[in-house]
Amino acid sequence: AQKVTQAQTEISVVEKEDVTLDCVYETRDTTYYLFWYKQPPSGELVFLIRRNSFDEQNEISGRYSWNFQKSTSSFNFTITASQVVDSAVYFCALSEVIYNQGGKLIFGQGTELSVKP
Amino acid sequence: DAGVIQSPRHEVTEMGQEVTLRCKPISGHNSLFWYRQTMMRGLELLIYFNNNVPIDDSGMPEDRFSAKMPNASFSTLKIQPSEPRDSAVYFCASSDRDRDHEQYFGPGTRLTVT
Numbered sequence: 001a002q003k004v005t006q007a008q009t010e011i012s013v014v015e016k017e018d019v020t021l022d023c024v025y026e027t028r029d030t031t032y033y034l035f036w037y038k039q040p041p042s043g044e045l046v047f048l049i050r051r052n053s054f055d056e057q058n059e060i061s062g063r064y065s066w067n068f069q070k071s072t073s074s075f076n077f078t079i080t081a082s083q084v085v086d087s088a089v090y091f092c093a094l095s096e097v098i099y100n101q102g103g104k105l106i107f108g109q110g111t112e113l114s115v116k117p
Numbered sequence: 118d119a120g121v122i123q124s125p126r127h128e129v130t131e132m133g134q135e136v137t138l139r140c141k142p143i144s145g146h147n148s149l150f151w152y153r154q155t156m157m158r159g160l161e162l163l164i165y166f167n168n169n170v171p172i173d174d175s176g177m178p179e180d181r182f183s184a185k186m187p188n189a190s191f192s193t194l195k196i197q198p199s200e201p202r203d204s205a206v207y208f209c210a211s212s213d214r215d216r217d218h219e220q221y222f223g224p225g226t227r228l229t230v231t
Contacts (some may be wrong), residue, residue: 033218045208045222086148091160095218104150105210105220107160 002027003095006108013082014116021077021111023092029053033095034068035105038089048090051075071097082115089113119150121223122216123209129229135197138226141190142211150210150220151184151194161210178203199230 001025025034027081036048049059051068059066063080079086088111095103122141130136142149150165164174169186177184181200186192196203206227210220 043206044224046220047219050219103218104162104165105152109159
């Protein structure tokens with residue numbers, strides 16, 4: 001069965017600190033996608049990144065970076081120099097890939113990040 | 118392009134009433150998903166469609182829930198009769214499975230059943 005675990009329920013940091021959100025996944029599939037979504041207090045779900053299982057290169061986008069390691073089944077998310085606007089719940093998700101069919105997302109329980117000024 | 122559109126944004130109804138949630142996916146997307154978010158269960162998939170055909174409805178809680186996608190630009194999720202435990206935020210998402218599998222979410226419908 002597929003499963004995503006975000007062990008950190010809540011994290012609180014002070015502005016400008018770096019913070020890493022952990023994500024560990026389980027799947028028997030050899031082909032899959034991993035995602036991160038942000039849910040700010042307003043409630044919408046904002047897509048941040050998608051990574052496929054064949055691409056283990058780390059990715060950086062501005063203050064955001066992602067570390068994908070298949071050996072440890074982890075897909076961690078780091079925010080550098082955090083800002084108050086980063087305060088949100090962050091979800092890691094796993095998607096199976098079925099030929100010619102969309103894949104459903106299996107979400108972790110989310111990590112609530114609070115960035116204090 | 119407009120994102121995924123959901124209506125209504127908020128719905129308050131009494132137990133036993135029928136509730137219909139609506140979703141318009143992003144134009145050109147061929148997969149549509151209905152998710153539910155609760156404090157207890159987090160985000161969970163209810164059902165998804167490919168090319169308007171239901172593919173996986175294993176997450177639909179019970180027969181009180183039904184979903185349809187009569188065409189590529191419209192889907193409904195119906196609860197009849199509604200119960201207080203159905204109170205949740207219901208999200209619709211769409212994706213282009215032939216391109217990138219990225220699911221884009223609507224703003225959600227917050228349902229309260231009293």
